[in-house]
Amino acid sequence: MSGAVALRRPVLGSVVAVDQGSVRHSAANLDDVEVGRRFAAGDECALALAYERWAGQVHGMAVRAFGPGPDAEDVTQQTFIAAWTGRARFRPEASPLPAWLVGICRHKIADTWARRERQRREADAAMSQAQAAPVAGYGPGVDSVVADRVLVLDELDRLGQPQRGIIELAFFADLTHAQIAERTGLPLGTVKSHIRRTLERLRSRLEGDGAALPA
């Protein structure tokens, strides 16, 4: 139960660089918050710096989900492209840039799962058609979880703070409500009621959008 929530900067190599004339080197001293601000403001250098600092973490997640290779690379690539093109939605004051990137990466991973699932169904449908057999049904599990995942991640994006931070600590850092209270400095009761309301909200979203679970 020890998931660190504040993203640590990857350890950058201390390559001895002599006589660097590049503008980027003066930018390299910017702290993460400033990189976030510049990113939101559309500064290309901030995109390059964000990539330098956090591409390893993002790609690490993608590789964890898909193994090394084209799928993982695509996720990492799409994460940064989406972050850049959607930078107007990034609120540097609400969340650190690396956390935002990680959130986007989760979407891209879930999207990739959903796409694979779709392809599998299409391939299967084609196969059954060719064999003039009825489409083999999938266990209700697989594709509904894939779809749920996309919906839940989408709903998380709509949450304000501190609700989002709290539920993400529970979901992704595997912290108990007591640990979350400790981490955030919020009262235990507040954390509990936010968790309750957020889970209700996510349930409504799932039951509204998808087929409701049998009671």
Add this chain to the structure above:
Amino acid sequence: MQHCLPEQLALAALREPLPDDDALHLAACDRCRGEVTSLRRAVDAVAVPELAEPGPAVEPPPSVWAAIAAATGTTVAPDSLTPEPVGAQVLPFRSRRRGLVLVAAAAVAGAVLGAGVTAVLRGGDATESVTAVALDPLNDEQASGRAEVVVREDGSRALQVDLEAPALDGEYYELWLIEPQVVDMVPLGVLRPGTQTFELPAGLDLGEYPVVDVSVEPIDGDPTHSGVSVARGQLDS
């Protein structure tokens, strides 16, 4: 019987252990269990290891940045993906060694490898030189030299190195044997300009680690390769 509080059921949906009273009630109450199940659907959808907080960093290949730059029209590049402008040549490393893959050297390194001279065999001496290689400067570095594998009568091996290179201030040269993919490596020790002999570990397969590499290391207490190589050759085994 009193039902569990909604907050407790939410915690149960997250699989937090409940106080004994609540746990006992929950086990027996269909209504409370139904509530937990319905709340848990969202938890089960996303609380999976693949979506958890980032674990170990893995550096993406350079093509990833290239695609991002192409899609965003960005003209600047991360420092890690641009060649070091002066002097030092940088090796590509796996991420366990450093956070960023330093790609600058990959192409150049390939060109330098294989530049070594062929094996020299001398019979009859107390030592036998089995192979020697020229250490060629990388980029415009001033370092160059020669490395020779010698086998003593007792079968032990050593690497004799002649290094011509400027003296360093606050840094030092280090000698490495590296595999061709430039990932795994064996440090042989601190090197100074002049002639020195380094013991080779018994059982070390030079065919596996044929690249003789001279790096410049900062005195920073970090035992790993700095990524700055100044001369290299490849043993022909």
